[in-house]
Amino acid sequence: MQAPRGTRDLLGEELQSIRYVMRRMEEIFKRYGYEEIETPIFEHLELFTKKSGSSVVKQLYAFKDKSSRDLALRPEITAPVARVYIQRLRSRPKPVKLFYFGSCFRYEEPQSKRWRQFLQSGAEILGTSDPLADAEVAALSSHIMEDLGFADFELRLGHIRLLRELLAHAGVKGEAQDPILRAIDSKEEKRLSEEIRSAGIKPAEERLLRELISLRGEVSVLDRAPALLRGIPGATAALKNLQAIISCLPPMGVKNFSLDLGIARGLDYYTDFVFEVYLGGVQVAGGGRYDELVEQLGGEPTPAVGVAFGIDRIAQTLLERGMVPLRDRLDCLVLPVDESVRAEAMKLVSELRRKGLAADIDLLGRKFSKALEYADAIKVKRVVLVGPRELREGQVVIRDMTTGRQEAVAREDLARVLKSVA
16 A cells, blocks of 8 residues: 555654744744634635636545535635634734644645645735735745745745736736636746637737736836836736835845746735745745635625745755754663663653653663664664663763763763753
8 A cells, every 4th residue: 555646654854844844934923923723624615616716626626525515625725714714703803813734635746846735834914905914924934934044045026916907908807817817827838828819818918918927037127017007007006006015025124035027826816916935946935915805705805915835845945955953853762781670761761751851762672782773773862871780879871872982970960961962
């Protein structure tokens, strides 16, 4: 038997790396005032088919339960958070700031750093349309990447309203825009050309669209946008909104960012500001404003903005670069030199554990020489040797498995000494 395709078993350094990323993220989420939320792994199918986008809907793990209800494993967590807001949080003081961790599921072709079951984390701000909120989720994303030690990450900013207003000016409105935006997001030229032809966009408007999505680089590239979008009122307002968000970033300590007006995102609910985070050309986070989602799911009109992170991708990159401070599984392995002191060795292990140390004992009752071989095999750095003579003198011996150096210490000082060298 093997794990299903697109899934994986996590253990050892790989799992340690994931847990490290989650700990660092949780600490920063809380520093920014976000409250943790956890949603079910499966939801009603309709929650994801309303506005997630056809590409996500095609990848859903959907099924009927024993009462013939249509359900689906969650492909992302923003929509479930919006549902919880409608059901339980809409009367809270605004803004409502939430963060989460959880497994998501999409039936897509497995490839490097992409799985059918993956871990997602994210943060959402509901109840404010202030550009400062948009800037905060971008700054939060930047802060997390810096905290994890990435000096080469890219934070790319865009504004999907610019694309939507230009498409509306070209006669493509409402949901008819979504296939074109998905094609832009895919970065596939053939697919984009087909969608443009299918929508009946005229050559002049197509040229404007292609010029707009090609605007990438320093903030100065935004100076070229007004000329492209002249005569499109909604686009002017979107440009002002993007400029307001950008102006908030330097005071928040964000300097490493660029513009990419071709960002369209893969989910249909984004309405305005959008952004993505890349590591080595691989996208590891993305988000933006989704002011219509809560209303589309049955709630009152509620402005909202958020970001989601691909924990697996970030953790694997950290591991590949040797950037994870991996903790030893054990602080020590306690070994009795013979059977007569095994009970005392077990008692010592219990004492160390109660004092906050990770300690273990050989559970196979090996001969002493074989037990040392076992300690070496599991790569434990320190062994505590328990012998009859040492016990009579109130001592034990700490052996450094790397150097072979041994040191006798008072039993009552053992925990303190082990903590000092941890």
